[in-house]
Amino acid sequence: MEHQRPNPDHLLERIQHTSQQAQRGRLKVFFGAAAGVGKTYAMLQAAQQRHAEGVEVLVGYIETHGRAETDALLVGLPQLPALQVEYRGTTLREFDLDAALERKPSLILVDELAHSNPPNSRHAKRWQDIDELLHAGIDVYTTVNVQHLASLNDLVAQVTGVIVRETVPDAVLESADEVELIDLPPDELLGRLNEGKIYIASQAAQAARNFFRKGNLIALRELALRRTADRVDAQMQRYRSDHAIPTTWPTRERLLVGVGPSPLSERLVRATRRMATDLRAEWIVAYVETPKQLRLSEADRDRVTATLRLAESLGAQIVTLGGINPGDEIVRYARQRNVSKIVVGKPAKPRWRELLFGSIVDQLIRQSGEIDVYVISGEHDDTHNTQTKPSQQPKPATINYVKSIGIIGLCTIVAQAIFPHLELSNLIMLYLLGVTWVAARYGRGPAICASLLSVAAFDFFFVQPYLTFAVSDVQYLLTFLVMLVVALTISTLTVQIQAQAETARQRERRTAALYAMTREFASIRGLDNLLQTAVQHISSVFEGQAAILLPNAKGQVRAVVGHQAAFINDQRELITAQWVYDHQQKAGMHSDTLPSAQAMYLPLVATRGIVGVLALQPEQPRRLLDPSHGHLLETFANQTTVAIERAHLAEEAQAASVQIETERMRNSLLSSVSHDLRTPLAAISGAASTLLDQNNQFDQQVQHELIQMIADEGERLNRLLSNLLDMTRLEAGAVQVHKEWQALEEVIGTALARLSPQIDQRPISIDVPKQAFVAFDSVLIEQVLVNLLENSLKYTPSSSPIEIRAIQQVAMIEVQIADHGPGIPASALETIFEKFFRLQTNRSASSGVGLGLTICRGIIEAHGGTIWAENRPTGGTIFAFTLPIDGQPPQIHEE
Incomplete structure (x- = not known):
């Protein structure tokens, strides 16, 4: 067996993947065609064996359905x-996921991988629970039936007539470390059903009439076997790649057919489709994109596009390869995909061209090795004339030939000037330089012309006898031959390199455009900006008008971005876009549905469903027929879909965050308000009921104290409700600031008068400059002073002094209220002005709902000032705020 050195990049990728997998638990799936085949039984048998080996096994969740043999395990x-x-x-x-994570066994058994968890669970699906267990490093055994795979959901519904609601993403099964197929023939499974080993009698009869029909079980069994075989084939392919095994292992039939611009390519595709159907094999259609494609005529390009579209409609996998030699690329890709048979058309070139330039068929036969090569012509197809000749290559402009002749003439003139001083070999280099220049600037045809002219000119002017094509020395014939071959080789290689460079530049431009869009998507916030970016990039890359249509609340799509595109205002175009949105299929230009539309419409289908429609009207519609452009457009659409879904998720997360914050505030408000309302109401109610009790005879002093309590608690309740109403008005923007020039000292005095019962004998010092006039709303600033003073009175000892100072500055005045209390923790200085924030102190029983300072901040900011709190070095707290001084205060004349 031949082994080669593995690809370093692929090997590094595998090592990284293995390293990541080593930190996760291992997942083993017991896979079956239907319920009752013995998945749970086999899983428990395997668990018992692991338990006997000393592994810590925990049964997380098992559904035995009352089967005695399963319960025994x-x-x-x-x-x-x-x-x-x-x-x-x-x-x-x-x-119980949390209990399983807390116990953290080596191996846990969790039945029914596709099960849906009840609402309000951490995860919506059980496979997500299992994924969390795997991330925690716990090995998991689980079970699943083939009908629960998401990719087979519609196929199962078509076969059985039953729509399976609980599905598992295919990636879960594909990422499993081991999949064990539990198979049972349909007759045996029906026998178990009749014996009551799957369902109870009443359910068994209903199941036999519906899902458990023999035909359904045969189809499901085939699906399960094929899915398992596909997984084994993927493992084998990965092994071949990891060990760099170049030879094909024909474990299953896989066909590859190469197509080109020939009119017979469509016949070749249809013939390969019939072969693949007979062999029940996967088939691939490959088109090698060589530098010659840049010189194909429009008709040839259209023919290639039509062939690839036909193959895609017939169910083939389409692949576009890049390279110089089509035969080498096809063989290389065939070995990479473990292809067993290569299909190619009969050569249509003349025999002399095959002998001179080689044949793709000959290359494939010689290089394919163990891969079978089928050379066919395909059956007759009336849709094409068999005598149709491939289109001629477009002839270069005559001016290019004239320029090539002129360059060789210029080389001859230069050579004549230096001929007496240099050897003939140096003159040959001069002609080769001219040929290279022509090849680089004017293409293959003029380069070949220049090669022939350079040899002729060298012979005519510089080889004796001069000015004749006769050759006196036979050795010059070899010189001419080598010169011609070298000139032709250089010109051919130069043209090929240029073509390859142009192809690489085109691919680089596509990749750069896609990268630029995705990079902008990563930094853009907001759905409108995102859509605008997508439309700009798509319009620029595909040279046309693009639009993105999103659905409204009724499911009707409308142009959100790109509505300036004229075509999207046509009602027929909107109907096409609506059809694409409703059916989630491509339609419009160059499609099988509504092809008369002015634009192409692509559905933007995300993981949670369709999110919109992309419309594109290119200036050159035929460009979309090119498979590379079509795939690139689909890639742009996919990236746009992902970005839109991400924006929707961000909006939902923001809405959820706002809702959570609103709920938290509501709970805080209800908790605070309910306590602070209940306390004064209870006091008022108790005092009032005591006064109304006729059996209690109180003296005048007690009655006065009870009445005073009612008044004090009523005032406290009034302040509480006033704070709530003020906060509501501030947040709603309903507070209007009416500024008037006033003396600050008067407002301070009014605030102290309102708090005189609470101040009692408390020392209060006031230091306010004379004629400190400021434009402010006296009612609102008075409320600020009252709240700040009340806060100081509440949280400081009853005998400690309070100082009120005002500092006059150029454009503002700063007001400070300082106390000598315990101060504020440093961590709370930034949050003390937040809503419902209250310090937890031994005096918290008399605290409010935490809105007083928030109201102060709102009022001061409405005046254009700032407010803050800081601790004094000697102890205590300073609450300070500033008020701007706008304009000149009025002049006050003292008498």
Whole structure:
């Protein structure tokens, strides 16, 4: 067996993947065609064997359906208690994920991979629970039936007539470390059903009439076997790649057919389709994109595009390869894909051209080795004339030939000037330089012409006898031959390199355009900006008008971005876009549905469903027939879909965050308000009921104290409700600031007067400059002073002084209220002005709902000032705010 050195990049990728997998648990899936084939039984048998080997096994969740033989296998295995969940009046047994993570066994058994968890669970699906277990490093055994695979959902519904609601992404099964197929013939499975080993009698009869029909079971069994075979084939392919095995292992039939611009390519595709159907084999259609493609005529390009579209419609896998030699590329790709048969058309070139330039068929036969090569012509097809000749290559412009002749003439003139001083070999180099120049600038035809002219000119002017084509020395014939061959080789290689460079530049431009769009997507925020970016890039790359249509609340698509494109305003175009949105299929220009539309419409299908429609009207519609352009457009559409879905998820996350914050605030408000409302109401109610009780005879002093309590608590309740209403008005923007020039000292005095019962004998010092006039709303600023003073009175000792200062500055005045209390923790200085924030102190029983300072901040900011709090070095807190001084205050004349 031939082995070669593995690809270093691929080997590094495999090592990284293995390193990542080493940190995860291993997943083993017991895979079956239907319920009752013995998946759970086989899983428990394997678990018992692992348990006997000393592995810590835990039964996380098992559905035995009352089968005695299955229950017997649970003996000796520790089981995790099921989680009891109430749902619509029913108690459900569910898998307890948190308990499993807490116990963290080496191996856990979790039945029914496709099960849907009840609402409000951490994950919507059980396979997501299992993924979390794997991330925690826990090995998992699980079971699943073939009908639960997401990719087979529609096929199962078509075969059985039953739509399976619980599905598992195919990637879950593909990423499993081991898949064990549990197979049972349909007759045996029906026998188990009749014996009551799958369902109880009443359910078994209904199942036999519906899902468990023999034809359904045969089809499901085939699907399960094929899916398992595909997985084994993928493992074999990975092994061949890891060990760099170049030879083909024909474990299954896989056909590859090479196509080109020949009119017979469509026949070749149809013939290969029939072969693949007879062999029930996968088939691939390959087109090698060589530098010659740049010189193909429009008709040839259209023919290639039509052939590839035909192959795609017939179910083939389409691949476009890049290279110089089609035969080498086809063989290389065939070995990479483990192709067993290569199909190629009979050569149509004349025999002399095959002998001179070689044949692709001959290359494939010689290089294919163990791969079979089928050379066919295909059956007759009336849609094409068999005598149709391949289109002629477009002839280069005559001016290019004239320029090539002129360059050789210029080389001859230069050579005549230096001929007496240099050897003939140096003159040959001069002519080769001219040939290279012509090849680089004017193409293959003028280069060949220049090669022939250079040999002729060298013979005519510089080989004796001069000015004649006769040759006196026979050795010059070899010189002419080598010169011609070298000139032709240089010109051919130069043209090929230029063509390859142009092809590489085209691919680089496509890749760069896609990268530029995705890079902008990563930095853009907002759906509108994202859509605008997508439309700009798509319009620029495909040289046309693009638009993105999104659905409204009624499911009707409308142009959100790109509505300036004239075609999208046509009602017929909107109907086409709506059809694409409703059916999630491509339509419009160059499609099989509504091809008369002015634009091509692609559905933007995300993981959670379709999110919109992309419309494109290119200036050159025929460019979309090129498979590379079509695939590139689909890639742009996919990237746009992902970006739109990401924007939707971000909006949903933002809405959820706002909702959570709103809920938190609501709970805080209800908690705070309910307590702070209940306390004064309870005091008022108690005092009032005591006064109304006729059996209690109180003296005048007690009655006065009870009445005073009612008044104080009523005032407290009034302040609480006022704060709530003020906060609501501030947030709603309903507070209007009416500024007037006023003396700051008067507002301070009014605020102190309102708080005189609370101040009592508290020392208050005031230091305010005379004639400190500021434009402000006296009612609002008075409320600020009251709130700040009340806060200082509430949180400081009753005998400690309070200082009120005002500092006059150039454009503002700063007001400070300082106390000598315990101060504020440094961590709370930034958050003390937030809503519902309250310090937890031994005086918190008398605290409010945490809105007073928030209201102060809102009022000061409405005046254009700032407010803050800081601790004094000697102890205590300073609350300070600034008010801007706009304009000149009025002049006050003292008498």
